[in-house]
Amino acid sequence: MEIGQHISQRYNEELEDIRNKVLQMGGLVESQTEKAIKALLEHDQELAKEVSTSDQKVNQMEVEIDEDCTRVIARRQPTASDLRLVIAVVKVITDLERIGDEAEKIARYSKKLAKNPSVVDTHSELSHMSTLVLSILHDSLDAFARLDADEAVLILGRDTQINKEFDNLSRLLMTYMMEDPRHIKNALRVSWCARSLERIGDHAQNICEYVIYLVKGKDVRHTSLEHIRSKYFPQDNVDIIETISNDQSEV
């Protein structure tokens, strides 16, 4: 899929400009998430403070991109894939802004955790979960940058692993809480951070759904993964079947 095939050079530039701004916003949000996680894992209060203050920039970008989209619709009256791009952008930036909010929350709890050290040790579980979340976020933004629906569909469903990690972490936190009431406060703080991480994963998945909508013109929200793969990505299915067949040495 290509953008920028219009007779009006200015129109091309406007669409390209919107897309670039979204990528920039995505980059900012990704870096905020990374910093928030680093602050959490390394008890870095300074870094946590930095994340809290940079949320304003993300908010500002959301408002600005929304305005650009409205202006393009009003002036250029986009149709087909151009319109889908604009609508997808309007949706994607809402998710990006909320990822920024979650990163800010993680930073806020990180500050409290750093100030009140305790024996609640969930470093390895949090670190594992964070790696998954960051990789899904990164890949989703990448799929958006390259308008790659194939990549987007591969990312869908990867949050199952995050949810599993979240459940395991919750069980671990529960044991700390039961062991000693003095662990409860910090265990709850870690739990809120984990919930925020999980939500970042959800938002990243939403971004992938918008990429598929943008490229394929199909709204795949609230649709089962099997249905999406078999209907819009039949090639993937062939690959999967082939893999299975190969595994069974039948081919």
Add this chain to the structure above:
Amino acid sequence: MEIGQHISQRYNEELEDIRNKVLQMGGLVESQTEKAIKALLEHDQELAKEVSTSDQKVNQMEVEIDEDCTRVIARRQPTASDLRLVIAVVKVITDLERIGDEAEKIARYSKKLAKNPSVVDTHSELSHMSTLVLSILHDSLDAFARLDADEAVLILGRDTQINKEFDNLSRLLMTYMMEDPRHIKNALRVSWCARSLERIGDHAQNICEYVIYLVKGKDVRHTSLEHIRSKYFPQDNVDIIETISNDQSEV
């Protein structure tokens, strides 16, 4: 502000139709939230189950309204207040869908709480918080239905009270958890429900911001309440100043 002043009768109908669908979706989400809260407060497992299954209808409406909006943009090329309506709708339904998700989560935890009765008694606090959340949700939808920016701006800031209730409830839950480790599981479930209630309040506030955008043409997200009131609703400020003056018996 009025909708439906177009020469094309069909276009009027299309916009009116979109607005009606949003109101319908809002009604459904509101009723789901009410049911989820009732299930939570009255330990009603059947009702909780009902909420879990009706989320699909909300999702379906979101997709349908989004399609309608895209179609209207492509065919009618709306500008000015019509375009703002369409953009506001695209945003509002995302919030409505997420309110539906939160209601579903409350219902899910309610089922578990009903199955595992315990002494964790937060009925009065939850009930208090729920009343606030339902009233903000109801009033936001009402402001959208009547395109009433004055009402919308009055609702903004009302979530401060919800946040206060949430903090109090969290403290109470903490005492239960510290008292007896056997309370921890249920206390956490109540805590997740309270967090969902708080989020529903946030989404309702977002809806108000979109109503203000729709009517006044100004994006007021991420803007302080004082700034919004003084800039776009100067009359309110006069009222507030008068009230204060009256209170101080200076007038």
